[in-house]
Amino acid sequence: MIKAFLYCLCFISLISTSVTASLPSDQTKGTLVKEDSIRIYEVDLVLENATDAFSKTDFDFSLYDINDTHGQMRCGFGIYRAIYETGVIEDWALVNGDLLIQDGLVKFLNHRWRTRGLSNSSYLTKEANLKLTKEGYMVGKIPYFHLFVDEGEPPMLPLYVSFKEHKNSKPIAINSSIGVSAEMWVEVDGWADGVMYLLCNKV
Amino acid sequence: MTRREFLKLTGASLFLSAAPVSGFTKDLPQGNISVILLQGGMDGLTAVPPIGDPALASLRQEIGLSNPIKVNPFFGLHPKLQHFSKLMARGEASIVHATSFPYTKRSHFEGQNYMQGGGSSPFSTTTGWLGRALDLALLPGRALSLELPLILRGSLNVDNFYPARVNGSSKPEKWLIEQITMAHQAEEAKAFQAVGDKVADQARSNIPRDPVSLAKYAGEQMSTKGGPVASVIRVNQFDTHALQGADEGSHGDRLELLDEVIKAYREGLGDAWDQSIILTxxxxxxxxxxxxxxxxxxxxxxxxxxAGGLIDNSRVISEWPGLADADLYEERDLYATIDYRSVCAACIERVLGLDHDLISQKVFLTSKLKRTYDYIFS
Structure with a gap:
């Protein structure tokens, strides 16, 4: 019995040796290491010039006829969500405040995001890239906080949405002076569009 | 008339795949994925020199970079990868170093088949890993390609486009397609006819065939609602056995082209960049x-x-094996310590929302693929 056991041991040992010996030498070295040996090396690169890189609000205005001669208009604005499934436009604004349109360029003035989380006025003030076309449409790109963040929920960075000549938009009547209303619609995501309501006066 | 008689291929080609079919795809994918095939063997030690490794200088004296872009104290970037470096600075690009599919035989023929097939070995599959992933994600489409790369081949047909051109013909599309259609039967003829319809719709547009223009075109297509989810572009001539150059030279020129391709993708994708991942x-x-x-x-x-908007934080991901003689594979090559299939799997998981284990078994045909998702996308 013991002899048989010992013979078995020898046999197993021989098998192990022969199997090992038959493996190519590179496979014995192990081509992969455990996941936790992988290291993340942080990146120290800094953009020297902000215009050197792509901005998230880059927009090709060459497709539009920009109105750069109309002077100055000051507008109150509010952006609301328009839900696809129901067609309902919500009563509560994502953001509202004032903006200035000067020679075609849109500049956001005092305004406030209502969405909480990471939203603050610096996004529109610094990053918005909107212009007015000769037909009275706003085109360009802005940062857009599309979700309300409740306490305890993770905050989210904004989307970047493009205003084009949306079929639902009602352009600004540029030749009028006082109490000009307009709607600028924007596609956002699969759940809702955005609607910017404007009430403008020539300055 | 054979295909080769009227087709002239450049060193670049573009394949767009998997337009979601309305009413068929239950959930739209979360993003889009583009693969740039660098054929010939891209020199990782030139593209991303490990400037912190003491052995690098002596190994690469004649072709060492004099002015690499410093990514961090250990890694640099070839100066021709300018746009890529800016994407890294913005947090939209990462690098995986010392990585490869588990293939060590150094044959272009086998290696190119393996990197596209993603099976257990070269020539072990007739479908490609990206095609199988798209199959799993239930993203079929109309199918035709006069040259469908292996990487995109799945069991289901994939929507495919290749801008063919006949030398010397000013309006080749209609008669060309008719000729091809007549030369084929049944399903193939239908497929060619579908191409003819598509080409006619494009109103004789002259789509250029250089890789940069193709990348921009691909990006534009993928940015459209219901557009393709995947694209593959080939860039050749990385096989620099002689006069490789350093900051300037043949390999640097290819890296510059690669950089322009990535930039062109970015331009074409526009808003869709935020939902994109591009990998070489x-x-x-x-x-x-x-x-x-x-x-x-x-x-x-x-x-x-x-590169792509789906990357939240730029980083270099590596388990650096070292460049000392004892650390090299067969005392000659940088050792691979990360299976690049796991990187491809992570990108598929991110874009198509598939489970890692499913990707491992059904896409890469192994049960043992490590998950590196968190290193790349967290």
Whole structure:
């Protein structure tokens, strides 16, 4: 019995040796290491010039006829969500405040995001890239906080949405002076569009 | 009339795949994925030199970079990868270093098949890993390609486009397609006819065939609602056995082209960039040391360059094996310590929302693929 056991041991040992010996030498070295040996090396690169890189609000205005001669208009604005499934436009604004349109360029003035989380006025003030076309449409790109963040929920960075000549938009009547209303619609995501309501006066 | 009689291929080609079919796809994918095939063997030690490794300088004396872009104290970037470096600075690009598909035989033929097939070995599959992933994600489409790359082949048909041109013909599309259609039967004829319809719809547009223009075109297509989810572009001539150059030279020129391709994708994708991932793929890297003709020979590990809005934080991901003699594979090549299939799997998981284990078994046909998702996308 013991002899048989010992013979078995020898046999197993021989098998192990022969199997090992038959493996190519590179496979014995192990081509992969455990996941936790992988290291993340942080990146120290800094953009020297902000215009050197792509901005998230880059927009090709060459497709539009920009109105750069109309002077100055000051507008109150509010952006609301328009839900696809129901067609309902919500009563509560994502953001509202004032903006200035000067020679075609849109500049956001005092305004406030209502969405909480990471939203603050610096996004529109610094990053918005909107212009007015000769037909009275706003085109360009802005940062857009599309979700309300409740306490305890993770905050989210904004989307970047493009205003084009949306079929639902009602352009600004540029030749009028006082109490000009307009709607600028924007596609956002699969759940809702955005609607910017404007009430403008020539300055 | 044969295909080769009227088709002239450049060194670049574009394949767009998997337009979601209305009413068929239950959930739209979360993003889009583009693969840039770098054929010939991209030199990872030139593209991303490990400037912190003490052995690098002596190995690469003749072709060492004099002015790499410093990514961090350990890694640099070839100066021709300017746009890529800016994407890294913005947090939209990452690098995986010392990585490869588990293939060590250094054959272009086998290596290129393997990097596209993603099976257990070269020529072990008739479908490609990206095609199988799209199959799993239930993203079929109309199918035709006069040259469908293996990587995109799945069991289901994939929507495919290749801008064919007949030399000397001013309006080749209609008669060309008619000729091809007549030469084929049944389903193939239908497929060619579908191409003819599509070409006619494009109103004789002259789509250029250089890789940069193709990348922009691909990006534009993928940015459209219901557009393709995947694209593959080939960039050739990385096989620099002689006079490889350093900051300037043949390999640097290819890296510059690669950089322009990534930039063009970015321009074409526009808003869709935020939902995109682009990754490079090469059949192998190159030898750690320089040969006698100022170049490098076929090697093992290389780098993978990843770019896109789906990357939240830029980083270099590596389990650095070292460049000392004892650390090199067969005392000649950078050792691969990360299976690049796991990187591809992570990108598929991110874009198509598939489970890692499913990707491992059904896409890469192995149960043992490590998950590196969190290193790339967290």
């Amino acid at each position: 793929l090469t059949e192998f890297g190159r030898t750690a040391s320089v040969n006698g003709t100022g170049g490098t020979d076929h090697g093992y590990a290389s780098v993978g360059l990843l």
